[in-house]
Amino acid sequence: xxxxxxxxxxxxxxxxxxxxxxxxxxxxxxxxxxxxxxxxxxxxxxxxxxxxxxxxxxxxxxxxxxxxxxxxxxxxxxxxxxxxxxxxxxxxxxxxxxxxxxxxxxxxxxxxxxxxxxxxxxxxxxxxxxxxxxxxxxxxxxxxxxxxxxxxxxxxxxxxxxxxxxxxxxxxxxxxxxxxxxxxxxxxxxxxxxxxxxxxxxxxxxxxxxxxxxxxxxxxxxxxxxxxxxxxxxxxxxxxxxxxxxxxxxxxxxxxxxxxxxxxxxxxxxxxxxxxxxxxxxxxxxxxxxxxxxxxxxxxxxxxxxxxxxxxxxxxxxxxxxxxxxxxxxxxxxxxxxxxxxxxxxxxxxxxxxxxxxxxxxxxxxxxxxxxxxxxxxxxxxxxxxxxxxxxxxxxxxxxxxxxxxxxxxxxxxxxxxxxxxxxxxxxxxxxxxxxxxxxxxxxxxxxxxxxxxxxxxxxxxxxxxxxxxxx
Amino acid sequence: xxxxxxxxxxxxxxxxxxxxxxxxxxxxxxxxxxxxxxxxxxxxxxxxxxxxxxxxxxxxxxxxxxxxxxxxxxxxxxxxxxxxxxxxxxxxxxxxxxxxxxxxxxxxxxxxxxxxxxxxxxxxxxxxxxxxxxxxxxxxxxxxxxxxxxxxxxxxxxxxxxxxxxxxxxxxxxxxxxxxxxxxxxxxxxxxxxxxxxxxxxxxxxxxxxxxxxxxxxxxxxxxxxxxxxxxxxxxxxxxxxxxxxxxxxxxxxxxxxxxxxxxxxxxxxxxxxxxxxxxxxxxxxxxxxxxxxxxxxxxxxxxxxxxxxxxxxxxxxxxxxxxxxxxxxxxxxxxxxxxxxxxxxxxxxxxxxxxxxxxxxxxxxxxxxxxxxxxxxxxxxxxxxxxxxxxxxxxxxxxxxxxxxxxxxxxxxxxxxxxxxxxxxxxxxxxxxxxxxxxxxxxxxxxxxxxxxxxxxxxxxxxxxxxxxxx
Numbered sequence: 054x055x056x057x058x059x060x061x062x063x064x065x066x067x068x069x070x071x072x073x074x075x076x077x078x079x080x081x082x083x084x085x086x087x088x089x090x091x092x093x094x095x096x097x098x099x100x101x102x103x104x105x106x107x108x109x110x111x112x113x114x115x116x117x118x119x120x121x122x123x124x125x126x127x128x129x130x131x132x133x134x135x136x137x138x139x140x141x142x143x144x145x146x147x148x149x150x151x152x153x154x155x156x157x158x159x160x161x162x163x164x165x166x167x168x169x170x171x172x173x174x175x176x177x178x179x180x181x182x183x184x185x186x187x188x189x190x191x192x193x194x195x196x197x198x199x200x201x202x203x204x205x206x207x208x209x210x211x212x213x214x215x216x217x218x219x220x221x222x223x224x225x226x227x228x229x230x231x232x233x234x235x236x237x238x239x240x241x242x243x244x245x246x247x248x249x250x251x252x253x254x255x256x257x258x259x260x261x262x263x264x265x266x267x268x269x270x271x272x273x274x275x276x277x278x279x280x281x282x283x284x285x286x287x288x289x290x291x292x293x294x295x296x297x298x299x300x301x302x303x304x305x306x307x308x309x310x311x312x313x314x315x316x317x318x319x320x321x322x323x324x325x326x327x328x329x330x331x332x333x334x335x336x337x338x339x340x341x342x343x344x345x346x347x348x349x350x351x352x353x354x355x356x357x358x359x360x361x362x363x364x365x366x367x368x369x370x371x372x373x374x375x376x377x378x379x380x381x382x383x384x385x386x387x388x389x390x391x392x393x394x395x396x397x398x399x400x401x402x403x404x405x406x407x408x409x410x411x412x413x414x415x416x417x418x419x420x421x422x423x424x425x426x427x428x429x430x431x432x433x434x435x436x437x438x439x440x441x442x443x444x445x446x447x448x449x450x451x452x453x454x455x456x457x458x459x460x461x462x463x464x465x466x467x468x469x470x471x472x473x474x475x476x477x478x479x480x481x482x483x484x485x486x487x488x489x490x491x492x493x494x495x496x497x498x499x500x501x502x503x504x505x506x507x508x509x510x511x512x513x514x515x516x517x518x519x520x521x522x523x524x525x
Numbered sequence: 526x527x528x529x530x531x532x533x534x535x536x537x538x539x540x541x542x543x544x545x546x547x548x549x550x551x552x553x554x555x556x557x558x559x560x561x562x563x564x565x566x567x568x569x570x571x572x573x574x575x576x577x578x579x580x581x582x583x584x585x586x587x588x589x590x591x592x593x594x595x596x597x598x599x600x601x602x603x604x605x606x607x608x609x610x611x612x613x614x615x616x617x618x619x620x621x622x623x624x625x626x627x628x629x630x631x632x633x634x635x636x637x638x639x640x641x642x643x644x645x646x647x648x649x650x651x652x653x654x655x656x657x658x659x660x661x662x663x664x665x666x667x668x669x670x671x672x673x674x675x676x677x678x679x680x681x682x683x684x685x686x687x688x689x690x691x692x693x694x695x696x697x698x699x700x701x702x703x704x705x706x707x708x709x710x711x712x713x714x715x716x717x718x719x720x721x722x723x724x725x726x727x728x729x730x731x732x733x734x735x736x737x738x739x740x741x742x743x744x745x746x747x748x749x750x751x752x753x754x755x756x757x758x759x760x761x762x763x764x765x766x767x768x769x770x771x772x773x774x775x776x777x778x779x780x781x782x783x784x785x786x787x788x789x790x791x792x793x794x795x796x797x798x799x800x801x802x803x804x805x806x807x808x809x810x811x812x813x814x815x816x817x818x819x820x821x822x823x824x825x826x827x828x829x830x831x832x833x834x835x836x837x838x839x840x841x842x843x844x845x846x847x848x849x850x851x852x853x854x855x856x857x858x859x860x861x862x863x864x865x866x867x868x869x870x871x872x873x874x875x876x877x878x879x880x881x882x883x884x885x886x887x888x889x890x891x892x893x894x895x896x897x898x899x900x901x902x903x904x905x906x907x908x909x910x911x912x913x914x915x916x917x918x919x920x921x922x923x924x925x926x927x928x929x930x931x932x933x934x935x936x937x938x939x940x941x942x943x944x945x946x947x948x949x950x951x952x953x954x955x956x957x958x959x960x961x962x963x964x965x966x967x968x969x970x971x972x973x974x975x976x977x978x979x980x981x982x983x984x985x986x987x988x989x990x991x992x993x994x995x996x997x
Contacts, residue, residue, distance in 0.1 A: 084643055085601055086594035086631070091644055094589035094659070101590065118569050122561035123633075123664055123680055131556055142623045147633065149618035150668035159558070161619065161633070171556055172563055181849075187566070192595055192664070196622035207597055217671075377653075 060389070063125035063329050067273045068201075075202045077391050078332040087351065088200040092316070095390060099115055099319055100210060101507040104190065106242055107314070108336075110234050116186040116214060121168040123141050125157040129167050133292045136166060139259025141373070143195040145207070154247030157203060160286030161194040166260065166285075166311060169215035170293040173307075174265060180219050180299045188214040203320030204277070204525045211315035217290070217307040218261045219299070224308035227282055232282035232311040238314075239279060243322050244335040244438060245269045246278065246446040248472070250497030255484050261311075262286040264422035268520070271324040274452045274470025276496050276524040279321050282312035320525075325445050326414075328329040333413055336434040341373035343430060344387040348380050357423065358398050359410070366425035369434070388413060393437050394430060409512070414440050453520075456509050461522075466491035474499075476515030478508035486510070487521060496520040532861070536786040539745045540673075546762030546795055547674045550804040550862050560672040560679035561920045564788070567862060570812035571791055572682060576662065578714055578810075579684065579786070582706050583739070588658040588686060593640040596631040601639050605764045606640060607750045611731025615667040618678070623846060633666040638732065642765040643873035645779075652691050654930035656699070659921050660686040675792030676997045677751070683787030689762070689772070689779040696780035697756055699806040703784040704737040704754035710786075711751060715794050716807040716910060718918040718991060719751065720944070722969030727956050733783075734758040740968045740992070743796035746924045746942025748968050748996040751793050754784035765802070787817075790841060792997075797917050798886075804863030805885055807913050808906040815843035815902060816859040820852050822880065830870050831881070836899035860885060865909050866902060886912050925992075928981050934993075946971075948987030952979035958982070959993060 056183040060077050061069040075081045080096030092100065104495045108118075124147060131137050144160035162168065173185060175248070190212045195204050214231060218224040232249065239245040247259070248268045257264035261283035289295075290306040300306045326333040336342055347354045362371050374383045380397070397409040408426050410419045416439045421429045452471025456462035465473050473493070484495055487510050497520055504515035532549050533541040547553045552568035580590075596619060599924040616632035634640065645886045662684045670679050686703060690696040703740060711717045729736035733755035735825065741751045761767075771777045777988050784879065798805040808814055817834070829979045834843050848857045852869070859867040869881040880898050882891045886909045893901045924943025928934035937945050945965070949955070956967055959982055971994055976987035 076700055082647060084594055084640065085598055086596050086640075089596060090596035091594065091640075092592040097590050097592055100592075117535060118573065119565035119566055120564040120569055120572075120682060122556060122558035122563065123557050123666075126557055126559060144621075144623060145619050146621035147617050148620045149616075149630075151614045151616060158621075168556065168558075168563075175554060194595075210592060469545060 054064060054427050060329065060331060063272065063327070070327075070329075071147070071324060072202065074327050074331050074389075080319070080323075080332070081202045088197060090202050090206055090208075092370045095340060096319065099334065100316055100336060102340060103242075103318060104212075104339045107234075107238060108190070110238070111212075111214065114186075114230065114234070115217075116188045119187045119189055120191070121162070121165050121172070121189060123162050125159050125162050125167060126159050128157065129171060130160060130168075132430070133260050133289055134168055134304050136260035136289075136393055140164065141197075143197060145194045149333070150249050162191075163195050164191055164311075164313075165189065165191075165193075165213055166215065167293075170289050170295060171312075173217050174293050177217060177295060177297050177307060177474060178296055182297060183217060183219045184223065185217040186214075186227075187216065188212055188281060198414070201320075201525075203316050203323070203368070206316075209315045211313050213313040214311060215354070216310045217295070218309070219297075219307065221286070221308050224279065224286075224310050224357075228263070228265060228284040228310045228312070229283050232267070235267050235280040235282065235312070235314055239269065239318065239321075242335065243318060244441040244445060245321055245325055246442060246449050248497065250499045252281070252497060253479070253481075253484060253495045255481050256284045256495055260285065262288065268361070268472075268498050268522075269321045269325065270322070270449045270452060270472060270522075271525070272327070272448065274472075276472065276522045277317065277321045277324070278524060279318055280312075280314040283310060285309035285311065326441050327391070330385075330416070331389030333441065334391040334393065336393040336438045339391075339393055340370065341372050341390075341392050342369050342394065342434055344383075344392045344395045345371060345373040346380055346383045346387065346395055346397050347373065347375065348397060348402075351400045353403055354400055359402055361396070361398075361408070361423075361426055365430065369430065384411075388416075394433055396426070396430070411424075414435055415445070445493045452497070457506070458509050459512075462509050463491055466493055466521075472496055472520040474520050475509035475520060476504045477517050477519040478505040478511055478513040479516035480511070480513070483508060483511045484512070491521070493521040494524055496522050496524070532801065535799070542799075542801075542886075543796060544674065546799050546803050546861075549577070550790040552791070552795075552804070553674045560669060562674050562678055562680075564682070565778055567812060571806065571810060572788055574683075574810045575790060575815045579706070579710060580662070582710070583660050583684075583686065586658075586702065586706070588660045589690075591659045591661055592663070593634075593637050593644070593661060595634050596781060597634055597637075598629050599983075600629065602632060604639055605732050605761050607980050608732035608761075612636065612667075615669060617666045617668050628887070634663075635665055636783075636785075637661065637663075637665075637685055638687065638761060640764075641783075642761050642767060644706065645689050646765050646767045649689060649767060649769050649779060651769055655689060655769060656690045656695065657689045658686075658699075659688065660684055665761060671875070673792075673997075675788050678788075681787045681789070684786050685783060685785040687781070687783045689767070689781055691769075693758070693780050696758075696782050698755040699756050700737060700782045700784070703782070704739070704769060706784055707754065707784070710912065711739055711741065711790065714807065714809045715790060715807075716914040716917060717751070717793055717797055718826065718914060718921050720969065722971045722992070724969060725951070725953075725956060725967045725991070727953050728967055730755045730824070730970050732757065732760060734760065738969050740794045740944075740994075741797065742921045742924060742944060742994075743793070743997070744794070744799075744920065744925040746894050746944075746994070748944065748994045749789065749793045749796070750996060752784075752786040757780060757783065759780035769777060776807060798913050799863070802857075802888070803861030805913065806863040806865065808865045808910045811863075811865055812842065813844050813862075813864050814841050814866065814906055816855075816864045817843060817845040818852055818855045818859065818867055818869050819845065819847065820874075823872045825875055826870050826872055829875055832882070833870075833895075833898055837902060841902065856883075860888075863894075866905055868898070868902070879929065884909060886916070902932075929978070931984075932982050934981050935963060938965055938993075944968055946975045946990060947977040947981035948993050949989050949991040950985040951988035952982055952983075955980060955983045955985070963993070964995060965993040966996055968994050968996070
C-alpha cells in the first residue's frame with residue numbers, strides 16, 4: 054500500500070497532512086455523498102470507545118437515553134426566534150415523501166431543542182416530574198458549504214443532553230456538571246490540554262443564556278471548539294408554554310440546559326497528537342493498544358506471542374499482524390494507525406529471551422526481558438497516556454500569548470499562531486472589530502481570572518479576561 | 526395517573542390495546558412529527574439491551590461497525606434497478622440545503638446497500654481484502670402512509686450488516702449464520718417462538734437472490750416479520766462493477782449478503798407477551814428486573830430492602846419505588862411496565878421474616894423467607910423467562926393450521942387466526958391469487974420440510990411446504 058508513504062509532512066501543509074492521516078489511518082473515506090464522510094471500522098471503534106466512557110458518565114449522573122424524531126417540521130423550528138435564525142441557513146429540507154410533496158417541509162434535525170421542548174411540554178406537569186435528565190446519541194445535519202472530515206461535516210454523530218429543572222440553581226449546576234464531565238474526559242482520555250470558559254454574547258448558542266465551551270488548541274495553534282454546555286434559563290420553556298405546578302401550588306416555567314460533544318473530538322485528537330508517521334491514539338481511547346508483529350513464522354515466535362497475549366489483562370486489547378506483508382510494512386502500518394505500542398517478536402531475540410517494545414509517541418525502541426514484557430507494557434501504556442498530554446500541554450503553553458494593548462494584539466495575531474489573552478470590554482461591536490482587523494474570534498471568557506486593565510483592543514473598561522484565536 | 530386504567534382490554538380491541546400499552550408503559554410518545562415516534566427512556570433502555578447482546582454477537586463473529594452517510598443521491602439509488610423500484614415509492618427526498626435547491630436530490634437512506642457497494646468498490650481490490658464484514662447501527666426512513674409504533678414507522682432504528690465474500694459458499698454461510706443469530710436471539714432473549722424460513726420470489730428483498738426471514742406470531746395470530754438475512758449473489762457487485770483480483774490472478778465479482786433487525790422486535794415482544802395489565806418484558810432483556818415496593822416508611826423496611834438489593838448479583842437490576850404514591854398505585858405501575866418481579870416489603874411481614882414476590886407473567890404472589898429471597902428471585906427470573914416462551918409457544922401452536930385443499934384453505938383463512946401450512950406450487954401467479962381470495966401472504970418456505978402433495982390452492986405440483994398468514 055503506497056498510501057503509507059503518502060502522508061504530507063505536517064509542517065509543510067498541515068491541512069493536507071490532516072486529510073492524509075484521516076485516509077491513511079483508515080479512519081474515513083469519501084463517497085458520492087458530498088460533504089458527508091464514511092467512518093471506517095477503525096475510526097468508528099474510536100467513536101465507540103468515546104461513547105462507552107461518556108455514556109457511563111451520563112448514566113452515573115442520572116441521565117437517561119431517549120430517541121427523538123430526526124425531522125423537525127418548519128413551524129416547530131420557528132417557535133424560538135433566536136434559535137431558528139441560527140439554524141435555518143444550514144438546514145437540509147425534506148420536501149417530498151415518495152412522489153408526494155409534503156404539506157409542510159421538515160428539516161433534518163440540526164439539533165433537537167425544539168423536539169425536546171415539545172415533548173417536555175407534554176410530560177412535565179408537576180414539580181414531581183422534575184428534573185428530567187435526557188440524553189440522545191444520534192446524527193444531526195448541518196448543510197455546511199466547506200467540509201472537512203470530523204471537523205465540519207454535513208452529518209455529525211454526536212450526543213445531545215437536554216434537561217429541565219425546578220430551579221435556576223439546579224439548572225446552572227447541571228450546566229457546569231456536564232461541562233466538567235466533558236473537560237475531564239478530554240483531558241484524561243483524549244489527552245487534550247483544553248482551555249475552558251464561557252462564550253461571549255456573540256459566540257453563544259442560538260437561544261441560550263450562557264454557553265460554556267471546551268476549547269482545544271491544535272498543533273497549528275488554531276482552536277477547535279470541542280464541546281459545549283448551555284444554560285437556557287426559561288427562554289425556550291416560555292416560548293413553548295412549558296409549565297409545572299410547583300409545591301407551592303403555583304404554575305412555573307422550568308429551567309433548561311443542553312450539552313453536546315461530537316465526532317469532532319476525533320479530529321481534535323488527530324490534530325493534537327498526530328505526527329509525520331500518521332495518527333497517534335491515546336491508550337485510554339485506543340481500539341487496539343498493542344500490535345504484536347512476528348518476525349518470521351517460527352512456531353516459537355507465535356507461541357511467545359500467544360503467551361504474552363495471555364499474560365496481559367483483558368482491558369489491554371492486543372492484536373497480532375499475521376498477514377503476508379513484510380515486517381517493515383507492518384511496522385509502518387501500526388505506526389500510521391497510531392497504535393500506542395508495537396511489540397516485535399523474533400526468534401533471534403527470543404534466544405536472548407527478549408522482545409522489543411516500540412512506543413508510538415516517541416518511536417523509542419525498548420528491549421525487555423520476555424518475563425518483564427507484560428508488566429512493562431502496562432507501565433508504558435500509562436506513560437504514553439501521560440506523555441501525550443504533557444507534550445500537548447507544553448506545545449499549547451508555548452502558543453498562549455498575552456497582549457497588553459492594541460498594537461501588541463495585532464502584532465501577535467499576525468505573527469504568532471495560538472491564543473491571545475487580553476483584558477476585554479465585553480462589547481459585541483469591539484468583538485466584531487477584532488474579527489475584521491485580525492481574523493480572530495473570542496474563544497472563551499476565563500472563569501477563574503478577573504480583568505485587571507482596560508480593553509486591550511478598544512481601550513474601554515476591561516470586564517473580562519478573554520482568549521482570542523483562529524478556529525476550525 | 527389515570528393512564529394505568531386506560532388500557533383497552535386485549536380481547537376487545539387488540540390494535541387499541543397495543544397502542545395503549547405502548548403509551549401506558551412509557552415506551553413511546555407522539556409529537557408533531559407525523560409518522561415518527563419518540564422512544565422514551567424505558568423503551569430506549571429495552572433497545573439498548575437488544576443492541577448490547579446483538580452487537581457482542583456480531584463482533585464475536587468477526588463483524589466491524591462502520592457509519593455510512595445517511596443520504597443517498599438519486600443516481601446512486603438508481604444503479605440497481607430492482608432495488609430502486611422497491612424503495613423509491615417510500616423515499617423521503619431532501620431537495621434544499623438552506624435556501625439553495627440541491628443540484629441532485631437525495632433521499633434519506635431507506636437501507637444502505639448502494640452506499641456499502643460504492644464503498645466496497647473502492648476498498649476491495651484483492652482476495653486478501655475479503656471477506657469484508659461490516660455492520661451499521663443507524664436510523665432509516667421509509668415514508669409509510671399508515672404508521673404504528675415500532676411496527677411501521679417513518680423512522681426505524683435498526684442495524685444493517687453488509688458483507689462481501691470471495692466465494693458463493695462463504696456468502697451463503699454468512700447469510701445463514703446471521704439468520705441463526707437472529708433466530709437464537711429472538712427465542713432466547715425475547716422469548717419469541719419464531720418460525721423461520723425462506724421468502725418466496727414475490728416477498729423477497731428488492732434486489733436479493735434469496736431472503737431468509739424470522740416470522741413471529743402475535744397474540745392475535747397475525748405475523749410480524751421480525752428480521753431478515755439476504756443472499757445477493759453477485760447482482761449488486763456486478764451492477765456496481767466491484768471486482769477483486771483472485772489468487773488465480775483473474776478478476777472476479779465478490780458475493781454479497783445483508784441482514785437486519787430493528788426496533789420492530791420491541792413491537793413483537795409487546796404483542797406476544799403483553800396482557801390486560803400492560804407490558805410483560807422477558808427478564809433477559811428487561812431494563813429493570815426487580816421493583817422493590819416498601820409498604821410504609823419504617824426504617825426497618827428500607828433496611829431490609831437495602832440488604833436484599835445487596836444480596837442480588839450485579840446482573841440483576843433492581844430499583845426501589847420510594848415515591849409518595851400509594852402501594853396499590855406502585856403495584857399497578859410495576860405491572861404496566863412489565864417488570865418481571867415485584868417485591869413487596871412491609872413491617873408486618875418482616876416480623877414474620879417474610880417478603881412477598883409477585884411474578885409479572887402469572888401475577889402469582891409468593892411469600893418467601895427473607896433469607897431465601899435473593900436465591901428465589903434468581904430462580905424466578907429464570908422461570909419467568911422460560912414460562913413466557915412456553916406460553917407463547919403453546920398459543921402459537923394452537924394457531925398453526927394445515928390445509929389439504931382449496932376449500933379447507935379458504936375456510937381456515939376466514940375463520941381461524943394464525944398461520945396456514947400448505948403444499949404449494951411456488952408460482953407467483955398462484956401467490957397473487959391467494960392474496961386476492963384470502964388476504965393472506967406467504968410467510969416463509971420451510972427449510973426442513975418437503976412438499977408431499979399437490980398445491981393446496983391451485984392443484985399444480987407441490988414444490989414447497991409454505992406458511993401463509995396475515996401480517997403487520
